Amino acid sequence: MMLVVEGVDACYKDLQALWGVSLQIGEGELVALVGPNGAGKTSTLKVISGLLKPIAGNVLLDGRSLVKEPAHRIVELGISQVPEGGRVFTGLTVLENLELGAFGAKARKAKDESLRWVYGIFPRLEERKKQRAGTLSGGERQMLAIGRALMSKPRLLLLDEPSFGLAPLLVEQIFQMITEINRQGVTVLLVEQNVRAALELTNRAYVIENGRIVGEGSGEALLSFESVRSAYLGCAPSPGLAG
Amino acid sequence: MSGKRLVVIALVIAGLALLTVLPVLVQSDSIINLAILALLYIALASSWNVLGGYTGQTNLGHAAFFGLGSLTTRLLWLSVGWPLPLSLLAGGVVAVVFALLVGAPAFKLRGVYFAIGTLALAQVLNMTVGNMFPMITSLPAEYLATYQLAPRYYLFLGLALLTVGTAYVLVHSRLGLGMMAVREEEEAAESLGVSAFRHKLLALSVSAFFAGLTGGAFAFYHVGYYPQFPFGPVWTFDSMMMAYIGGTGTIIGPIIGAVFFVVAKELLALNLLELHLTVFGTLFILVVLFLPGGLVEAWGRIRRVLARRARAREVRLASPEQASGHQTVVGL
């Protein structure tokens, strides 16, 4: 197992957001983490990428604990997060954004090669490389955010709701690119509210509700979960079954 | 009413009584002057605190109100010949009018821009007054002959009490609640129907009025000074420092801060003469970094620690068998 999260509790100030969260991701997998709004999906990603330090539990990358490492070190160790909304540097150009993705010393040396790779997956970015990121459309910004994260040649890519706010056609395109990225050897952990789309990408997903992992499995198994069912089938949730 | 509260009230009354008879008890002019300085700072720091501490608007132009009050009072009292009480009141009024005039555009600015803007505005006044009134203003001979310290002392005492009292009443009213809401989360407050602008303007007016009155008292107190002097930024910064040392957002904070400030400066000046400001600046930085709530919060923390120890002691005394395995959590 490449990434192991075990028993993580995490808090924002006085509010506990995660309770005993555990999950495992194997090398080369594409795993989804689904759940309703506010369930703790982003928090889980933040714990992995180091932006949020857990008060209990551990995060292990190839057996090595990450919880004591500062966030910028975790990037060097091979984990790259695309935050919700992409959060590109709007005042900088597309190229500058990508260059910053390869900030670490190792990544910087391989910068040109990485650029070629990213342009290969997202040709639109090469067209717009001199443009200020703030002038890009929503879909292009998302592509830029993902491309930027790829510049560090990560082993594990964390994607926080890449479909958010995008038109369905764009969502399909982005998801195709994600599949391609995974096919090229990058392990992916995809956080999505859009369960339907997520389950189309992968057959392995975790369900998180109210800060707790309530289940794991393939598409059919997940349908047994209330939140998944209501999201997937549009049924109203019935009381008493929430995790 | 608990025993503790009665003690506090008794102490306050005793303190006030002492303050009232101070000029009679103490014959030393230098001590009275020191007391006056402390009372002046109490009023100035408390008035700053209404806008800065309770409403969260860091006003770096407080000296403008102080200066306007002193200028107005001095002119009306000495040059125009108005009776003193009226001149004092006029000082406060002029300060408020100025505050209301600049309040509207000023409060459009947020955060650092508000701070820089108020500082710049106060400096404009500072320099303009310096240009328009470059000569020292001195008490004329007949006033000098009949100059008495005691009435001035009582004026400042009354002013300090009035300022603190008004702040207390304001803060404990619904308006005070609104002000604090604006300080904490302005947008949330607005959505609850609290007009941020009105509350800020109110706090500004109260702040300005009492700073203006204090300026007027300053004009009554000082024999000779440059009219520009009370407009200097040092008065703003000193008020802020006192409020922060004592604890902004509390009524007693500025009082403690002012007394601490005056006493510390006096002691340091006596002993270290040349470098007392250096030491003072260092002390101040230490307070900002390590005692963010000022002395009030430090006191609160000490009390909590003592209370915890007292409780733990009670538990041990009550049941020694229980207590032997009991973890006493002491300190923070």
Add this chain to the structure above:
Amino acid sequence: MTPLAQSLAFGILVGGLYGLAAVGLSLVFGVTKFLNVAHGELLMLGGYAGFWFFTLWGVDPFLSLPIVVACLVLMGLVLYKLLFSRMVKLSEENKIKNTLLVGFGLSLIFQNLALRLWTADDRGITTSYSGQAFTVLGVRFPMVRVASLGIALVCLLALHLFLHRTYTGKAIRATVQDWEAATLMGIDIHKVYLLSFVLGAALAGVAGALVSVGYSIQPTMGLEWTLIALVVMVLGGLGSIPGTLVGGLILGVTQSLTSYWIGGTYREIVALLLFLVVLVVRPQGLFGSKEG
């Protein structure tokens, strides 16, 4: 015509220095949101450093600039590690307030020490070439002040190139925009903060040294220059180096023209009034972008 042109010339010459004085503060505030009101004292220290290197050891004030920079870099490091690094974790609002207060404390300390160590006298550096000037169309340009403006421009250009052409510079700009996203790029925010703070101190030091050679320095000059830096920073707009330069020039020229038309005692007043008008009408400054 000539006295007016002369006024303008002086305004431009000093305006460049104003821009340099402001850009350090602008950089620090933009990146870290620290409002270091002791910035003027750092400038003063640079001024005295240049002065003493010249007076004690005869080092030409322009040649001693690198040493002055080194001194201020050291001072910036010490101040950051001791004091400002403790405020990194605060919310933006508290960062501004607390650094404001710490800045007060620092300015008390520095002013007091400077007064005791170096007396309250005005100081200035007079070199062998201080009196020289070249005259163009009847307007006199003192060599020293022209050189100072030149150095100021060089510094501003160097800073601009640094921020736009180097990796570290881009990392700084990225941190200004979104520090969390910057962290996710592997950028160590603490290093960025430290670097920005130290750079700001260095720039203040250079400005101060240039002031001591072309103008004069006193232990109490800190507040005046902090206010200048604040005004120019806001006037020009945060985050824009050309804007800061233009802001400085505008301030300098406004002061000179006011001096010429109304009288010397009103030069600062009019300049501040202009600033206040801009602040209310266009708070993001002339070149700044509307930020959330």
